[in-house]
Amino acid sequence: MKRIWRTTQKHYKPALMLSYDLLMLSVAFMVAMTIRVNDLSPALEANMLICLALTLGSSSFIFLRLGLYRTVIRYMGSQAIVAVLQGVTASAVVLAVASYLTYAGVPRSVPIIYWCFALITVGGSRWLVRIYYQMALEIHKTRVAIYGAGTAGLQMYKALVHGEVYKPVAFFDDNASKQNTLIDGVLVYNPANILDVVAERDIAEVLLAMPGVPKRRRREITRGLRERGLVVKVIPGVEELVDGAGRIADISQIYENVLGRAPVEPEKALIAHSISGKVVLVTGAGGSIGSELCRQIAHWEPAHLIMVESSEYALYQIERELYQQQQDEGLQLKVTALLGDVRDRARMAEIIKSFSIDTIYHAAAYKHVPLVEQNVVLGADNNVLGTLSVLEAAEAYGVEQFVLISTDKAVRPTNVMGATKRFAELICQDFGRRFGRTRVCMVRFGNVLGSSGSVIPLFSDQINAGGPVTVTHPKVTRYFMTIPEAAQLVLQAGSMGRNGEVFVLDMGEPVRIYDLARRLIRIMGHTVRDEENPEGDIEIQISGLRPGEKLYEELLLGDNVSGTDHPMIMRAEEERLSSERLQLLVGELRDACGRHDCEAVHQLLQEAVKDYNPRQSLVDVVWTQQRECPVAPKVGQVERLPLPHDAGGQR
Template sequence: MTRIWLNLKKAHKPALMLAFDMLMLSLAFLLAMAIRLNGVSEFLDWQLFACLALTLGVTSFIFLRLGLYRTIIRYMGQKAIIAVLQGVTLSAGALALASYLTTAGVPRSVPVIYWCFAFISVGGSRWLVRIYYQTALEIHKTRVAIYGAGTAGLQMYKALVHGQLYKPVAFFDDNTSKQMTFIDGLFVYNPADVLDVVADKDIAEVLLAMPGVPRRRRREIARTLRERGLLVKAIPGVEELLNGVGDAEDISKAYENILGREPVEPKRDLISGSISGKVVLVTGAGGSIGSELCRQISQWEPAHLVVVESSEYALYQIERELMQQRQDEGVQFEVTALLGDVRDNERMKEIITGFSVRTIYHAAAYKHVPLVEQNVVTGADNNVLGTLSILEAAESCGVEQFVLISTDKAVRPTNVMGATKRFAELICQDFGRRFSKMRVCMVRFGNVIGSSGSVIPLFTAQVNAGGPVTVTHPKVTRYFMTIPEAAQLVLQAGNMGQNGDVFVLDMGEPVRIYDLAERLIRIMGHSVKDEENPDGDIEISLTGLRPGEKLYEELLLGDNVLGTEHPMIMRAEEERIDSRTLQVLLGELKWACKSRDCEKVREILCRAVKDYTPRKKMADVVWGRLEVERSCTQREGDVRALSLVGGGDANRAP
């Protein structure tokens, strides 16, 4: 019933509501007359019906002028109730006037009785619909508690009550004066009782609504709650969003239910062993994954955090953020920011030796599929030979742990980026097998929500610009995880990995990108414009698959999967190639990259990566231009040669 009503066109709803109100008012009038005159047959005549018709006509005009049919029933508040009260009162006055004009002989007490029944039928019916809608909606809502019973907490509560995702069932607050009280019907509990309340009320998540509290205190509260096994989300306040302090992107990050599963919680003992008290190096530290790794590593008290990045601006940003985080949280550790390229083997050796690095997280890579597809040599040089360079430096300098950040696109790749990442995995597998003193492993996961170039920031920007939201294909699906989740997986895998292991996350079911776009449009307060809803706000436009893009991604090459110490992390037994073959391929790749031979690079990738099925046409932009130039030069040479041959024949004696 609710779905039928919601699917009705906007123009039809007011007409149906008006018709329903007129029917209810007619019944209210007849019931008032029956009560006053002790029966129905005594008063039925044409004058009475004329009186009723005149009353309904005037009342329709009054209700429309008061805007009763512009109010969305499920959002009906105090002003709507006052409007109903005014409308019913004026309707009762119209009844008294109509009785006088039509000489219907309506008793003077009937308008009063009519007023009572009219208010119950008009106002009560709306209230019942509102309650029914909210009850039906709450069946599918996630039960949450709000930490912070101040202004921001109350604003969040009111917003969530009318939303479709969360149902607030409790408040928590550190202020003792607010504890043991009710705020808008919800009880405020002492945070010390959080575990009992969560268990009693079946609370799935705790939302922090404390924008005025210092960041350090908010992080402390969030960490305490997470240590108790609770899922915590920090939401910016309304004022923060309006003043630009909170980012619109933060809103999309708050809706982690887009994953279709619960985020994977970390195991403390699996993280601390690789980080606490050690010198840790992160390559690609300014990227989405690299920067989140740095943030989380800093919370586990490393002796020294060395961040390496080739982009000066990105390095400046992450260094400044880490310094601020260290100050806010009062954590004591050194941070050193260094410019460097992982392909520079000597530079990497200097850094590793100079700082006595013990753990390396290698996040430096070119990851955007279309860009790498158009820059084949540079992509292979950075992703494959860069990984080889940092691995050789790590092994020669006595590094204990090396973790490669990989991707699901490395599984049966159809693009250069995926093939280069799989080649990098093969190198790591070989090093893990040959050098037992250094624990080498890889972590493979799907798309990361909120990372640079991912669909969430792109879709958010497109919605803010008024659309359209661009989706390549209606059937494209992807696995998704949050940035903190990805970073935690990497940190935990470092302590479990050995001999070139590949770790993957049980990421649940893949998400259809088209569904994700629809969901995000609605989350941001808009409606989808399509054939069923031509008056919608934002349109979804299909642009076609990009070069090297697949309809779906995979996380495993085979079915040989083993469990680990973490229930949501699996160890994959992947196929390897022998060291001699690998060395030959790497030698050829170095020569091909040095000579800028795109065709040769792609041919080597095909030989190294067993299941790589590239596009038939080379997409590298520069190579394509050079091919055109070479073709033109060849044609000019052929024409010149033919011209010379023809001229020689002409000058010869017959």
């Protein structure tokens, strides 16, 4: 039904516009005759009516051939204006020729007068609609300034003028020759006065459009503007977008639009206290959070940055990026990249001992809810026992600080991933209470925009593919933060943490995923296809909640919350298990993981995390396969196959 409606509407609009144009041409002819003969009711003979009919018929063919009804009026540019001018001129010529051929006796000045009024009615009406549409959009647009008045800035300006999100009201440029000039009526200002201009013009964001400038200079400009409290977004050039280097799915500036709040600014003194002059270890250094931690740590002059990662490719990528960052920004940074698995207790102890680590940021974890749900034993082994092995080595060799990167899914979890992270938190709480050499804390935050497997890259890929965008449930909500925010929170909490405390970010109100999808579709230049707009570009489909997923996430287990040295970071005191009980559960978990006993692991998670309330039974893939195929041969009972050089199984 929707397809029929869209098809009908597709042909309905051009037909309506053509009918309007023919009516206006008839009116233009009548007005021309009235002016010429000086009679409000000029008599039209049969020949004149035939002449008019021929003119209207020919004009219809001409207008269609010129593509007047393929042009979207709100995007009408100079080419469309030229097409209207050509069409009206051709129509006036046809009128003169038809009058001659039909002996209608139309005065020779009528086609000229007709041309003037036809141009006003046909072209002017389109121009008025375009102006009205743009004025309607202006009310809802975000006022922005473009930093860079070159080619890229002009291209960005033209794109934004026709868009539905931003309204450029000022340019800034370092080139003195461009300052105080006008670009399409918009003034180019000196960046030295940027704060005054932003306040005066009520500018919400600054878009940096300087793709030809070296990255180092762009970073300097961005850092300087952000230090003044401005929201800055780096926009790639058109060439970068075309060749894929700056795909919209990879552009970090869209995240702050989706976030719906201003980014949380860091307290620099807190970060410097934990990093400057220290030997810092980051586990999971190749992941979304781990790699961002490494990038930001590099700016705070650590004595040595140690990166541990189990993925060779991910480790290679972040090592190469940090090397390039040093070259671009002139940083003096000692970096060591090490392959290692946090579950390997001997390897972690060897690394911590050999490099005399001062601070550990433990970001290594399996985090994707459906995957961990299907791989219960490995999820528990990595997230729980991996955390324990790093903690034990940290305490044994006198590490000053240990910071666990946790998640809001650890609060009253409904999935295995959340339960394993809460179990890891319980271990950290116990270490923070029992030992004094290492200050242990946890940092808990919501979903990270742009991290691997998060909704923004997923939605962006779906939008770039033409849709549909899949949302699990129309009411599902999540807390969100940007990757830099998450990394800064971790770094700042490290200096404040002690005795197994949990830190959470004041993330404002949770965001409804369905609204997020609609907002992202609009930001990426498309419209939502729904019942109200059947001709929209991208459709949103409801796919249903995945295993272990819940509608709402929380950040706190209890109400015992206090402030910290940072106004946007809260400290939470939460319930703990006794050391004896916890050690018993950890021992049983280690044994169950060693046996690959999925049911035992799942049961232990429920015993350790009292608020763990799984929404469904076990869905571990291997465990399910074993239950469905009980006759499969067991380990140790596989028949020995003869070697290639064996003869009948004998040497």
